Amino acid sequence: MNQEKMGKFIASLRKEKGITQYDLAEMIPVSREAVSKWERGKRCPDPQSLIKLSEIFDITINELLYGARQTKNNSPEIKDISIKLYENVNKKTKLLKIFIFIIISLIILFLGYYFFTTYNSLRTYLITYDGENIDLNEGILVISNEELYFNLGKIISDLPAKSLDLFYKDKNGKNVWIMSTEEDPTIIFTDFNGYNRYINFNNIDYIINNLYLNVNFEESSETIKLKFTKNFSNNYLFPKKEKQYNSVKLEDIDYDAIINKINKKLTCNDDFCIMDDDKYEIVYMFSNNLLMINTQDGNISFVYDPFKKSYTYIKYSNNNIVKNYNYNIEENKLECKIGKCNNYEEEVKDFLEIVNSIIE
Numbered sequence: 629m630n631q632e633k634m635g636k637f638i639a640s641l642r643k644e645k646g647i648t649q650y651d652l653a654e655m656i657p658v659s660r661e662a663v664s665k666w667e668r669g670k671r672c673p674d675p676q677s678l679i680k681l682s683e684i685f686d687i688t689i690n691e692l693l694y695g696a697r698q699t700k701n702n703s704p705e706i707k708d709i710s711i712k713l714y715e716n717v718n719k720k721t722k723l724l725k726i727f728i729f730i731i732i733s734l735i736i737l738f739l740g741y742y743f744f745t746t747y748n749s750l751r752t753y754l755i756t757y758d759g760e761n762i763d764l765n766e767g768i769l770v771i772s773n774e775e776l777y778f779n780l781g782k783i784i785s786d787l788p789a790k791s792l793d794l795f796y797k798d799k800n801g802k803n804v805w806i807m808s809t810e811e812d813p814t815i816i817f818t819d820f821n822g823y824n825r826y827i828n829f830n831n832i833d834y835i836i837n838n839l840y841l842n843v844n845f846e847e848s849s850e851t852i853k854l855k856f857t858k859n860f861s862n863n864y865l866f867p868k869k870e871k872q873y874n875s876v877k878l879e880d881i882d883y884d885a886i887i888n889k890i891n892k893k894l895t896c897n898d899d900f901c902i903m904d905d906d907k908y909e910i911v912y913m914f915s916n917n918l919l920m921i922n923t924q925d926g927n928i929s930f931v932y933d934p935f936k937k938s939y940t941y942i943k944y945s946n947n948n949i950v951k952n953y954n955y956n957i958e959e960n961k962l963e964c965k966i967g968k969c970n971n972y973e974e975e976v977k978d979f980l981e982i983v984n985s986i987i988e
């Protein structure tokens with residue numbers, strides 16, 4: 629269908645009838661501007677207007693759509709114009725369906741990619757070792773798709789440790805060095821995917837299953853194989869519904885000022901901040917925005933997220949976890965994983981006071 633040709637045909641029919649655009653507009657009825665746009669080929673009449681035009685000018689709708697009166701020469705074309713219009717509309721409908729199918733497919737692919745890249749993308753492990761001469765407490769490993777935080781925790785032994793060597797055994801049994809320390813008998817570091825200064829993210833599961841620590845004493849040394857127990861993983865298809873308890877309220881936090889406040893209260897470097905007293909060891913990691921409070925006796929670890937307003941409480945006894953729960957303050961939800969959690973508000977009271985003293 630030639631819209632411009634049809635417009636000129638309507639104009640010629642109107643002039644043959646001796647009426648103005650205003651007259652034709654009132655007869656249909658439509659606005660005079662609509663008639664003008666038809667005749668200039670800017671717009672096609674709607675179905676109701678086509679019917680009215682065919683009645684006014686005593687011609688068929690096919691002739692209007694074709695843009696000329698039917699003759700012997702153009703009769704086949706005029707008769708087929710409705711079929712061609714239908715085919716064009718059907719073709720456009722098919723193209724629209726294909727376009728919609730492509731868009732939906734892209735959305736599904738995107739959601740699938742997002743799911744597979746975020747599913748199980750955050751994992752936390754507790755680092756332990758049960759031995760006769762050496763014990764580990766408060767060790768934690770946090771792994772995301774982009775970052776890794778490793779804190780060996782406290783080494784408990786009869787003899788004071790002078791230095792440490794962290795390494796793993798490759799598939800050929802060869803020791804691959806990761807990190808050593810001499811001045812401070814503990815190991816804390818942050819690594820990034822792609823940077824791989826310490827650990828290759830592509831081989832991370834194998835590494836943590838074959839990770840060893842060499843503890844050097846004054847006149848001897850001992851090598852131990854580290855044990856990693858998964859504490860948390862975001863591997864749920866749907867959010868878990870947890871039982872709700874009375875909320876533990878904290879004062880409102882000015883998130884933009886948290887880092888400055890922590891810098892004032894704790895001793896900081898580029899990766900983390902730390903503070904020790906007789907009762908607690910407090911560590912804040914810039915890479916994952918976690919504030920960790922460990923008791924000096926190694927019996928309790930408290931990990932607080934000031935941005936998500938949630939915390940994790942872990943209690944040990946003889947190097948075994950006897951109580952473990954997560955609490956989301958904003959959602960007022962408690963997830964009790966190990967042990968009884970009925971007295972959780974009283975247990976975390978002192979830790980939340982420390983949190984408030986640092987970020988208030």
